[in-house]
Amino acid sequence: MEFLRPATWDEALAAKAAHPDATAISGGTDVMVELNFDVHRPAAVLDLNRVAELAEWSVEGGTVRLGAAVPYARIIEELSGPLPGLALAAHTVGSPQIRNRGSVGGNLGAASPAGDSHPALLAAGRDVFVEAASVRGTRLIPIDDFYVGVKRNSLEPDELIRAVRIPVADGPQQFSKIGTRNAMVIAVCAFGFALHPKNGTVGTGIGSAAPTPRRAVEAEEYLAQEFARRGLWESGEAPGPEVVRRFGELVRAAASPIDDVRGTAEYRRHALAVMARRTLTWCWNDYRKQIGSAA
Numbered sequence: 001m002e003f004l005r006p007a008t009w010d011e012a013l014a015a016k017a018a019h020p021d022a023t024a025i026s027g028g029t030d031v032m033v034e035l036n037f038d039v040h041r042p043a044a045v046l047d048l049n050r051v052a053e054l055a056e057w058s059v060e061g062g063t064v065r066l067g068a069a070v071p072y073a074r075i076i077e078e079l080s081g082p083l084p085g086l087a088l089a090a091h092t093v094g095s096p097q098i099r100n101r102g103s104v105g106g107n108l109g110a111a112s113p114a115g116d117s118h119p120a121l122l123a124a125g126r127d128v129f130v131e132a133a134s135v136r137g138t139r140l141i142p143i144d145d146f147y148v149g150v151k152r153n154s155l156e157p158d159e160l161i162r163a164v165r166i167p168v169a170d171g172p173q174q175f176s177k178i179g180t181r182n183a184m185v186i187a188v189c190a191f192g193f194a195l196h197p198k199n200g201t202v203g204t205g206i207g208s209a210a211p212t213p214r215r216a217v218e219a220e221e222y223l224a225q226e227f228a229r230r231g232l233w234e235s236g237e238a239p240g241p242e243v244v245r246r247f248g249e250l251v252r253a254a255a256s257p258i259d260d261v262r263g264t265a266e267y268r269r270h271a272l273a274v275m276a277r278r279t280l281t282w283c284w285n286d287y288r289k290q291i292g293s294a295a
């Protein structure tokens with residue numbers, strides 16, 4: 001097995017162009033498990049750890065540009081203000097060791113339907129983009145187009161993820177995950193939710209309950225319409241039990257889970273409705289406090 005160790009981003013892109021079948025390795029928390037268990041035996045491994053800019057983040061024009069290799073531990077420490085949903089999701093990943101190494105770039109590379117970043121990225125809105133680069137140039141892939149199948153993403157063989165662009169939160173965000181125990185657990189199912197008061201929308205993300213991470217489109221539209229119709233963004237009044245219940249039903253209907261060792265499809269549907277109702281209520285309570293203190 002060839003081991004490629006570029007020192008710069010340009011070298012990394014050149015190496016990927018020359019070896020499109022090389023497996024990139026960032027934190028290695030997915031790749032090393034697969035190598036150790038002989039799931040894959042790639043012809044080459046492309047180690048990205050010397051490319052310093054992959055582990056950096058910046059804020060540009062209201063958008064966080066999160067380097068692909070920034071570990072979860074730093075997202076929790078440094079980005080819980082601008083990216084509260086992603087930071088909450090990061091809290092639930094693995095153990096301290098995994099959070100010190102694992103990254104959102106690696107989560108996107110693996111594209112598991114159970115990856116915890118995905119519901120938070122989807123909920124953060126439609127202006128979330130994966131920055132994919134190759135020697136041919138850079139393209140921004142909308143997060144909604146990124147997940148194309150079970151553990152498959154829309155990267156071309158010669159592309160690497162440079163960063164993820166995520167709007168700075170303009171309202172409360174939440175993430176909820178159900179596992180078979182409290183920690184170190186792959187999600188039975190997960191749900192991300194965000195309020196976007198600036199444009200009067202809400203964001204959702206469903207994890208581990210469909211072949212790919214996905215949003216609950218009808219649920220998002222329903223809530224945005226109800227909030228607008230009832231003037232709730234302005235008044236801060238609670239949406240009421242009927243709206244909350246209907247939102248949960250629409251999230252449940254958006255999932256297409258399977259029965260597996262972690263849980264049944266029916267349990268996942270039920271749990272999603274519960275998480276949807278809870279995260280909406282938590283976010284709304286926070287939103288009321290925000291507009292109350294602003295008044």
Ligand SMILES: Cc1cc2nc3c(=O)[nH]c(=O)nc-3n(C[C@H](O)[C@H](O)[C@H](O)COP(=O)(O)OP(=O)(O)OC[C@H]3O[C@@H](n4cnc5c(N)ncnc54)[C@H](O)[C@@H]3O)c2cc1C
Pocket residue numbers: 023024025026027028029030031032033048068069092093094095098101102103104105106107108109110114115116117159160161162184185186187
């Ligand atoms: C004990 C344990 C517990 C875990 N718990 C969780 C959990 O709770 N939640 C969860 O979501 N995940 C969990 N994982 C899985 C893993 O930690 C995450 O998916 C993590 O985000 C992977 O990041 P990484 O940097 O380690 O990726 P790597 O292992 O380095 O790479 C993962 C994939 O992404 C590709 N890749 C990496 N960087 C790039 C790049 N820049 N461009 C293109 N492709 C790239 C690799 O080729 C590979 O296919 C766990 C893993 C272990 C071993």
